[in-house]
Amino acid sequence: MRAAVLMTMRRQYADLVRLAYLALDDGRTPAADLLTTARHAVRQAARATNSPAYARLRHRLIVDILTTAPRHRPGPLFFEPAPDEPGPVREQVRRLSHHERLVYLLCRLEDLTAPEAAAELADHLLVNAWDVDRTLQDIDAATDLDAQAQRAELRAFDPTLVRLRPPPALSRRGRTAIVLAIVAVAIVSFLSYGRYTTSGKAGDPVTVAANVWRRGYAPSLNDWPTQGAQRGDRALLRRAAQAWRNDRRDPPLGPVSIMYAGNVDDATVVIMHDAPGTRDSPMVAQYFERRLSRGVESIRGLGIDSGQFIMIGTTWRYLVPPWISDISAALPLLSKPYWHPVGVRDGVTDRLPWRWFDPDCQTYMVFQMQYRPAPLPPRKITLFASPTPESGTPLIWFRDPDPHREGTGFTGEPGQWATIRAVACESVTSLSDVGDLRVGRLWSGDLPDDGGRATLTSIDVSVPWGTTGTAFLIGEDGRVLTGGGTTNSDYASAADAIAGTVWWRSSSRWHVIAAAGPGIAALKVVGELGEQEARRRDGSGTLLIATGPSVHGKSPQLTRLPVVRVIVYEPDGDRTLIDPG
Structure with missing residues (x-):
């Protein structure tokens, strides 16, 4: 071979x-x-x-x-x-x-x-x-x-x-200087090599130097440097790694890397992750040593490799990587975002008081921060984080209407904050299981029958990969006005080619509301309401509102909604069926 x-x-x-x-x-x-x-x-x-x-x-x-x-x-x-x-x-x-x-x-x-x-x-x-x-x-x-x-x-x-290569025109002294410089550079490079395995016994946990993450364009979990005042205590690191390996339910796969080792409040904490390879998602384990107890207290499967926050036990503190800075937090329950700066010392945030969290809002906080992957310029990102160490920290991206630009975090738009409130407080999706979120605005405007202003929003998730997105009608105050409809999109879809549809009930009757981006040629409603069609005009998006059955007056009692589908026509002739729910 x-x-x-x-x-x-x-x-x-x-x-x-x-x-x-x-x-x-x-x-x-x-x-x-x-x-x-x-x-x-x-x-x-x-x-x-x-x-x-x-x-x-x-x-x-x-x-x-x-x-x-x-x-x-x-x-x-x-x-x-x-x-x-x-x-x-x-x-x-x-x-x-x-x-x-x-x-x-x-x-x-x-x-x-x-x-x-x-x-x-x-x-x-x-x-x-x-x-x-x-x-x-x-x-x-x-x-x-x-x-x-x-x-x-x-x-x-x-x-x-x-x-x-032509020989260099250097004197003997110059050639000697070059040779010495090369030897010096080789020695310095060897001594400053970023990732190293702790010496001693075979299978010891791996520690990562502080500058490793600066070498790539997109630092990942494997680049997370070992932080904390006790990162050099090899006996502590060995005890922590062995305790995780002894876990019968979720033992580590592959080598164990140390992310943090130090004192947090009244305990000594070691936070570690494994390296299972490409077929499995990594896990993060937290080992605690207190006055009367020691052991692994939580194990979290990341699902994806973009987790930027890790809740440390029940201390209301988070472990963050060095490529994150300028952190601030806000309650999604409030009608407007009031951002509170969050200090960070040696990778650990200041304590967040429990009174900030509200059980009626899934106990999730919204964090905003600067993501600084060297050597790329920083960008602002937004994520949700829970006070439960086993929960995920999904990033939330807002699709830019221009498909040539990347999505952004929260930029201050009222409609974006309304969507964040709906996701966190209205149970639009389960934040602990979906990975990252990508949100698109399909249409904003006045609803029929004096229903007020609302936004038809698409929500796509990165885990499981390829999951079809959902559509919701969200009011200006962040309330979800409809059940979930379907879209033709997933997490990787282009922003201008997304379409979604929902059923919405006004004070007098039901309506099918469908909207699509400028990359969709036409929308058509078919089924028990008859056929209605709307086509794209002047490169803008497409909106189609079909009137449904009445909900009061002389109409009989409504026992079911009509069977309706929306056909999405793409410019190349492809078609997709979506359901208003």
Whole structure:
């Protein structure tokens, strides 16, 4: 098998190196460093793959590039890439983001279709065929070249062509200084290597240095540095890890990493997480040592790797990572958000008084903070957190009506706060089981029969992945005015292509309310109310309100709602059925 892999590598080596080189080329890294990094990535992919098939080698290479923060290696000492003048296509590709370069190269360089490229990256990147087509169209418009011409320029580039590097014109003293500098840098790099395993017994818990999270663009649970005054107490860390391993119900999978070890109020606390791999979600365990007791007191399955807050026991304090700052909290029960700053010391927040929480509102608080992943600029995010350590901390994102922009956290809009109140206080969804939330505004306006103003809102969840979204009509005061209808969306859907429908009851009769974004061509109501249709106009959204049965007067007693469905027509002719509930 290894011989077959090596034979395939000899035949396809140039193609794989070209793909890796162009995927990593941002226009700023020297060509020699890029070549060394690309060759190393190809060798790593070959070692990790037991199949000689080119598609398997390419898939492994793409996964490594996508999931590993780029660490460019210094170029070779004795040779360098041949002189190269990039054409218009490569100049435009350099301006793309890391992920956009990958989807573009899979289509133009590797001849994959847009759905095939999206499927290739689906396990590690939230991207669909529409996103791939948008990237391709941007390059087409920027270069004014067709796909064949773009492919020809990319394949004409051969990064494996090299030439001997001319010897440096340095004196003996200068060469000695360079050698000493290289040795010094190697020693410092070795001593400051971020992640290390505590020395001693095999299987000891892992501690993470403070600077590890700064190396990637999206720090995860594995980058969470070990915090707390007692993080160097190896005996304490071993006791905590062993207590978790002895748990018969939820023992850790894989190595145990320490997130915090220190004194919180009247107890010594060790917070840990396991590393089960890609097939299972990680768990977080909390070990306490008090005057009369010790042991693991809570184990929380994250479900997703984006949990940013961890409630510490019942202390009303939270453990937060260093890439979170400027934290403030507000009660969702109030009609307006009143944000209270929350201090953080060594990763642990100040104590939040219990009087802030209200049992009538699922005992959830709303937190707002700055998310600062190095080296990207900070952005504001919003999440829910509970005083129960076993509960999740779902992020809440509001879809931007412009599909070219990412979603945002809470920006201060009254309609966003009304949605937050509805989610937390009206039991729109179970916050402990859904992962992150993505909220979209389908329509805002006046309801018929003088029903006041309301917003038709779509709510999608990230766990379980691919779950169909729900639609609710929410009043300006945050009250949910309807039961849950269905949408054509899920967590990864484009903002302008979402449609939803609900039944709403006014003072006199029932109405079917359906709305869709500007990416939907038309909506049609079919069923026992007859057929009614509304089409998109001038690139704006579509609204359709169908009048239903009366609820008072001479009408007979209503025992059931009519059977109704809404057909969602997309511009390409595809159709989806949604139910008002």
